[in-house]
Amino acid sequence: MSQNRRDFLKLTSAGVTALGLNMPAFLSRAAALAPASDKPGGKDTILVVVEFTGGNDGLNMVVPYNDDNYKKARPTLAISASQVKKINDQIGLHPGMDGLAELLQDNALCVLQGVGYPTPTESHFRAMDIWQTAAPDDTLTEGWIGNALKHMPATPSFHLKTSNEKSPLAMEGAPVRVPSISTLEEFQLQTAAANGADKKNQREVIEGAVKPKAGAGLLQFVEKTAADTYASSRRLQEIGKNYQPKATYPNTPLATRLKLAAQLIDADLGARIFYVSIDGFDTHAAQATAHANLMTQVSGAMTAFFKDLAARGHRDRILMMTFSEFGRRVKENGSKGTDHGTAAPMLLVGGKVKAGPVGKHPDLADLNMGNLKYGTDFRRVYATILDQWLGVSSKDVLGGKYEPVEILKG
């Protein structure tokens, strides 16, 4: 008898807990309940993943400007000491990245050098799958973020897409499908109204039906959830109309999507993971101009986003992480471009990053088939972010233990 009793309690305890705790937590983020973001596992930290699609030339993003091997390998593409935004006396950022250089001064940029994994592939598709699933040796259908979301119940998250972009594999496997949106309207309560007045009437009926009363019943739970949902939907509508960025966003698609993320963050939906990508990095020919454009766009958009949110008081809640499926060959090719490569740097932006370079720049005199050797396994970066930033056990998500990397302030 007591066995049955225990069984039953176990079976229902998840539901009961959810009833008690879910309610206040997910929409109107109750500050009192959320641990501060400087504690590990802080409940309101935000991760923004920026994907560089096509294979970013890491060597021309974080430039070893004093290295003769670099100058030799890049007769037309090398960036000189006088052009780079210096990080230290060895390396500097691409000249187009003046915004990020400023964030470095502001202790908000971490440059993690030489990231990769053993036996890398140079296929775009396979390499991208590997980075998104964190599984170089397996073919998986669920991604590392999707898996993390399994351990973050009722946490909204967003993929901010360009018009025809597919949802990233990284977010597959989440208990609730991560929505891919490109405008705020998609996240609003919709009505089919004959005109503006009709719309107002309809919304009044919908919202008027919800009058949360005290109590722990299911109907009260639904009403509370609905009240929060409608409130944030309205807030988003207002924000969409009236959002005054506290930094100037460049007029680029990446910046527009990051601004959308900023609006969603400022609307206080409780969303914690955002994913955005920028394509065009597969620079096999005439790389110089194309890559410079990309570097400028990336730097401008990320800087504006960070400054906007920092000015709104979210500085210490934000962590942005860039990655690409691979870097590019050290030696440039005959078309003033570069072919597929391997290890590359990752950029991390946020109020809590360990500012400056982390890890060693790969040795250009010690190559593997013309490619850089990695110093830091990318899964260590994911594990660090999961454990120290999102508060999710990296072992559960990645299925293994990885040594942390010092990318966050202790």
Add this chain to the structure above:
Amino acid sequence: MTDIADTKIDPNWAWQAYHPSEKAPWDMRRVGHLYRRAAFGAAVGELEKALKDGPEKTIESLLQGGPKQEEYDQVSQQMERSIADSNNGVQLRAWWLHRMLYSPHPLQEKMTLFWHNHFATSNAKVQNARFMLGQYDLMCQYALGDFSALLSKMSRNPAMLIWLDGRDSKKGNANENYGRELMELFSLGIGHYSENDVREAARAFTGWEIKDNAALFNTSRHDDGEKTVLGQTGKWKGDDIVRICLEQKSAPGFIAAKLYRFLVSEDGAPELIEPLAEQFRKSGYDFGALVKTVLSSNLFFSDQAYRKRIKSPVDFALGIIRGLEGHIGTSALVPVLEQLGQNVFYPPSVKGWDGGPTWLNGQTLLFRQNLALALTSTEDPRFSARTDPAALALKVHKKTDDEVLDFLLTLFLQNDVPDESRARLREYQQHAHKQTAPVYWTEEEAADHRVRALCHLVLTLPEYQLS
């Protein structure tokens, strides 16, 4: 419903057959409740017929399924073969959603969904539509049948052999995944076995492989030594372990509690489970009889069960479509249900869906309300006019504002809504008449638009989120 007091419920009374009384009449509310739990909602004709037929006859017909099952299954099986051959994961999901919506035996589909949540195998890992369909067929066959046979056959089901790594398990190198979940999730519950039981059981399940799309027992890979599992020692094979598990005291209660949560309430008292567990054990794990007991019971038709569950995404979406008598292409529903968090054939983990309050958050509730709009507006390209409240109202001759409102509230909520909500909807109708519609609308179009908008508003009432 106020037929029983808040005080402790008598377990004997709880599971005795419900007979309509003055305090607990056979009314629309009870009919709607039955069709929400034992099916995926109902059309108005079904509700009215059930009201006339009474509980006994209605439950019996739900247990037996309606006419033309064979014809439906024949077509369905043809589709099944083609999906298996093409290994198409989207069609796989659309196919089952079609069965849930249009099979003449919805209770069978509902209980198959129960077992899918219990055995929670995901095609994300299996990656084989043929095997997923094979597992579906097995669960469907035993959806209202013998649980011990189901469990035994599940232990050698190809999809399961992939899902929990049974095919990689061989003598000297047993994989414990299946042995563990058999005890923890499929039969006993945590705390009713030891780690050693898991290890020994795993040895008994060694030897299964997949050859030519079927499970094959390879004697040379099987560990035929003695094993001690849950106190019993012998040269056990997989079926012996299933038998031993089902002989344990905790097994019948573990399944009965899960069924209770599925059919009756998110919350419940253990003393109410015990009589169910006892019946289940005595019957030799006759699951159909257990389902019948629950569906026919006083408790099921009491306020202990009424609206005591959150609708799952499948219940929410399909309930609207069935109510509107829509004939839709179900592939449009596949991404919708994924967005709402119930991607059939792809449960999130071995535990299945957590369900209950975790179905709803600020994202999913918004998407539910917007889905209700897509299904009622006729302007959404996915469903267009195939689910049209205005056409339905016309068909059942509901014309005046009062008639339409009463019809929609009865169809979807059996008129059980707060007076305030009804008054607000009524007020909306009056306002809507005064609205200037776009000049290019005919009067008829404006009237249809009002019906559709009203239907959407009815579906956004908080009560509609409850099952």
